[in-house]
Amino acid sequence: MKIKKYQAKTTREALLLVKADLGPEAVILKIHEPKNLLGKSEGVEVTAALDETVLPPEAIPSAEMGSDPVSAPGAYDRRGVQKVQWRNIDEESKVLDHNGRNSVGLGGKVEKTMHEVQALRQDVHHLRDELKTSMKTSQAGMPAEFQSIAKGLERAGLTQAVIQDIIAELMISCPPEDRSGSRLLAASRRILASRIPASPGIPIRKGRSAVMLLLGPTGVGKSTTIAKIAGREMLRGNRTVAIITTDCYRMGALEQMQSFANATNIELETVFGPDDVQESLERLKHHDLILVDTAGRSRNNQEHLDELKAFVAAVHPDEVHLVLSLNTRDRDLLEMVELFRPMGVNRILFTKQDETFELGALYWLTSQTKLPVSFVATGQRIPDDIQEADRDILASWVLGEVAL
Ligand SMILES: Nc1nc2c(ncn2[C@@H]2O[C@H](COP(=O)(O)OP(=O)(O)O)[C@@H](O)[C@H]2O)c(=O)[nH]1
Numbered sequence: 001m002k003i004k005k006y007q008a009k010t011t012r013e014a015l016l017l018v019k020a021d022l023g024p025e026a027v028i029l030k031i032h033e034p035k036n037l038l039g040k041s042e043g044v045e046v047t048a049a050l051d052e053t054v055l056p057p058e059a060i061p062s063a064e065m066g067s068d069p070v071s072a073p074g075a076y077d078r079r080g081v082q083k084v085q086w087r088n089i090d091e092e093s094k095v096l097d098h099n100g101r102n103s104v105g106l107g108g109k110v111e112k113t114m115h116e117v118q119a120l121r122q123d124v125h126h127l128r129d130e131l132k133t134s135m136k137t138s139q140a141g142m143p144a145e146f147q148s149i150a151k152g153l154e155r156a157g158l159t160q161a162v163i164q165d166i167i168a169e170l171m172i173s174c175p176p177e178d179r180s181g182s183r184l185l186a187a188s189r190r191i192l193a194s195r196i197p198a199s200p201g202i203p204i205r206k207g208r209s210a211v212m213l214l215l216g217p218t219g220v221g222k223s224t225t226i227a228k229i230a231g232r233e234m235l236r237g238n239r240t241v242a243i244i245t246t247d248c249y250r251m252g253a254l255e256q257m258q259s260f261a262n263a264t265n266i267e268l269e270t271v272f273g274p275d276d277v278q279e280s281l282e283r284l285k286h287h288d289l290i291l292v293d294t295a296g297r298s299r300n301n302q303e304h305l306d307e308l309k310a311f312v313a314a315v316h317p318d319e320v321h322l323v324l325s326l327n328t329r330d331r332d333l334l335e336m337v338e339l340f341r342p343m344g345v346n347r348i349l350f351t352k353q354d355e356t357f358e359l360g361a362l363y364w365l366t367s368q369t370k371l372p373v374s375f376v377a378t379g380q381r382i383p384d385d386i387q388e389a390d391r392d393i394l395a396s397w398v399l400g401e402v403a404l
């Protein structure tokens with residue numbers, strides 16, 4: 001089968017080119033209208049195929065045969081190839097899809113073409129894999145223009161395997177003639193951003209309170225973050241917020257939250273166990289958002305973990321955010337996810353972004369665990385130092401572009 005591409009200003013002109021070159025037996029595979037950066041059309045590109053294989057008579061469908069290039073859609077020549085309806089290609093391409101699935105002759109053709117496309121796809125996949133493998137074996141052979149991006153990713157704490165994967169993706173997406181520093185940086189940011197799952201903001205539920213629970217290890221900033229989110233919503237003034245706290249174990253924790261609630265006039269409920277939860281939720285149900293703070297739990301104390309699990313189940317929150325500090329070692333981060341995930345964690349909220357330059361975890365932990373980032377806390381100030389997760393900003397941080 002011969003497959004060729006034709007470019008022209010209009011569809012009609014492109015089709016005439018197809019017809020002149022391949023003849024009326026050509027099968028149109030694709031009509032594409034490329035657009036420039038401003039979204040303006042850059043003409044039409046038609047992909048057409050011609051198969052000179054003559055089909056045995058039994059493979060020819062019984063549809064009416066026509067020799068006229070403008071014969072009805074669905075007409076076939078004696079070789080079972082669908083005729084192109086030159087006048088109305090949009091319609092024709094629809095018919096082609098439809099008939100391709102239903103008729104023996106054309107179905108076979110389309111299937112063959114699909115196999116060819118599939119084979120090409122596989123080739124591309126092999127090439128990508130080969131590219132990645134060759135990079136793994138010869139890091140020194142990496143083109144100079146990629147070295148600084150690779151170094152930036154290394155500084156962020158990404159593993160060599162991930163760096164090579166991203167660089168290979170970059171090599172594929174940026175042609176050699178277009179590898180300026182700014183172009184590569186923008187492309188890297190785009191690749192990273194597309195791989196970081198994000199689910200920014202607070203939950204909102206129509207007609208009832210949304211319940212957002214924060215859990216995680218001690219000292220990561222759960223209570224501070226609750227105060228930031230509550231303060232932020234209060235300042236915005238479009239939602240009412242209440243807080244439930246269970247952090248009654250650590251010295252001063254409850255007093256701190258109490259004084260924040262008093263100063264901001266935010267309603268606060270203290271809960272001592274799963275049995276009190278429903279009552280508290282009931283008392284606060286007139287609020288739009290209920291933030292639930294929990295006490296940090298040691299991974300070595302199974303009893304504490306079981307208690308927390310029972311508490312989360314009793315709250316029945318809309319969202320469970322695992323709060324993790326970015327200045328934690330990679331292995332510990334992963335272990336925390338494994339430890340807390342069974343409690344229904346469905347978001348990661350990072351804190352202490354301001355305390356480290358190694359921000360690779362924003363990328364690798366979320367892409368590896370498939371848990372989206374909700375917020376990132378960037379300092380101690382309440383309520384200023386918190387941001388909703390924005391994929392582009394997160395990607396920039398991983399690349400180390402933003403001055404800290
Ligand atoms: N630098 C920095 N410190 C933070 C951040 N978030 C919280 N903290 C500090 O971390 C310490 C522990 O915070 P706390 O909210 O009590 O942690 P919790 O035990 O998880 O509730 C406090 O000194 C906070 O001011 C942050 O984003 N950046």
Ligand SMILES: [Mg+2]
Binds near residue numbers: 223
């Ligand atoms: Mg706390």
